Amino acid sequence: MTNNTPTTNNASPGHSTAQESTSARLENRADSHFDRKGIVQIALLGLLLLVPVAAYFLGHIYYVNLASRITIIAMAAVGLNLAIGYGGMVSFGHAAYFGLGGYVAGISAYHAFDFTPFMTWPFTVPGSDSLLVVWLAAAVLCGLLALAIGAISLRTTGVYFIMITLAFAQMIYYFANSWPTYGGEDGLPIYLRNGLPWLDTNNALNYFLICFAGLVLAMAITSRLMKSRFGAALTMARLNDVRLATAGISPYPIRLMAFVISAVITGLAGALYADLNGFVSPTSLSWHFSGELMVIVILGGVGRLYGPLAGAVLFVMMETLLGGITQYWQLFLGLVLLGVVLFAKHGVMGWLAGRERNE
């Protein structure tokens, strides 16, 4: 609830009178965008946009690509946050979707480069070097994979859910590791970045802006989704699934749909990541990366819209800055995580912007 902003409940505190308009009676306040939370959010997003633009014009391409990296990791974490933070589904296998998205980009580029078809039976699927085609394919395939994995995993809860999602992701990891056509454990290079018809994607700033648009879109969709009827049901499924069922809504299909949307967002981030690096390898499918995404979500603030962004900035900056000084940088990451879990339960965003309010 609001602890820094004045309470704006306008639902009548006493008895409602007939003169009150229906909307005033029924509608619960609208927040100002310029409270502390709003300022922190705008500052975060603004810095993420302005720093790379400035770096680009100062000729520091390295920092533009670093910002792209942060943005993509943040987008992947936005996807995971929908499952963990909003849906209460602690998936320890989101690398599966991130990696699959990456491999879609890689394999598609590989065949486009070679002029060979990906498959010829029962119908021919050629490769493509168009980002739009890659994104569409990544979204559809990640959605289908999540539908299958989610349909089975969501029959379990708690620690079993964590383990079963991990198990599925590991299966895919070992499969990619042992498939020599696409590089096996060595990974698959993308010689030419996939392109768009009206934009030079090889330009670092252009590519950053694409990633930035992807992140903002993912966050906007999450926000809108959580305010809708679907979001209301998902919130109730997380807080009290017996109450949801008693109200006449089965929790299972609601959770499954959220799991699929979550995976599609993370998968699209994976496709962007492969094209950013010009390379995709089984590392992006590993449980280690699933864990990193979870760390980012927890660092930033579970179930906070801007949490994944704050977490990704902190994580990648620590990795880059401390990693440049010592190879033991993860020791410091561990300490920071410890500090967040012990002293700032609502993550960096909770610490910066105050606690999230419910309605």
Add this chain to the structure above:
Amino acid sequence: MSDVVLSLQKLHKRFGALQATNDVSLDLQQGEIHALIGPNGAGKSTLIGQIAGNIRPDEGRVFLADTEITGMSIAQRARLGLGRSFQVSSLAEPLSVMRNVMMGVQALQSHSFRFWKPVARDQQLLEPAYEALERMQLSHRAWTPVFELSHGERRQVEVACALALKPRALLLDEPMAGLGPEGTAKLTELLEALKREVPILLIEHDMEAVFRLADRISVLVSGSVIAQGDSQTIRQDPHVREAYLGDSDA
């Protein structure tokens, strides 16, 4: 028999050696409060579970109006008009009262795969939820988070949640539990007003409230219904006095 809203027909449920429900038949008719009483361990919870849908009976059938609901899920039963409240309050505490009540309205109106329109301004959801709250005299608390409510108010919210489903029958599991005399009196009054519209199957420990409210009472002992009738009959039934009221010199 068109007045029968909810009927249980020869329900049996056994857990290992324990016969938790033994040939229980009872019905709930339009306009009445039918109370189910019984000492601890009589099998009340098991019976409620079979009506609400979280426990499947071994034998027997459950009907809501003319529809058999024996094999249906909790959510399906709720959509057909079976509203229930829980012995232990089961609301989503961080959310406002309104959010809790709106869930039932949402389930009634359509499926929940609506991704775009914000619920906070959805009059189709807000109006009926507000109405349900008004009937429980709680509309002034609509935007208060549940964790700030008193125990008695939570009980009222539970009933409002059930009312939001526009139920054909209400199943209230010890709604008076933990309420002080004032809270009990208020809830008793509200339920009395409610029963004309929605018949209530009331599971309750508070004998005074039961005798005041119930049109009919069924007494459950060791899984079986040992007596059924109005409060006068039950008060005087020697088996009941022996088994339940602990009065051996009846």
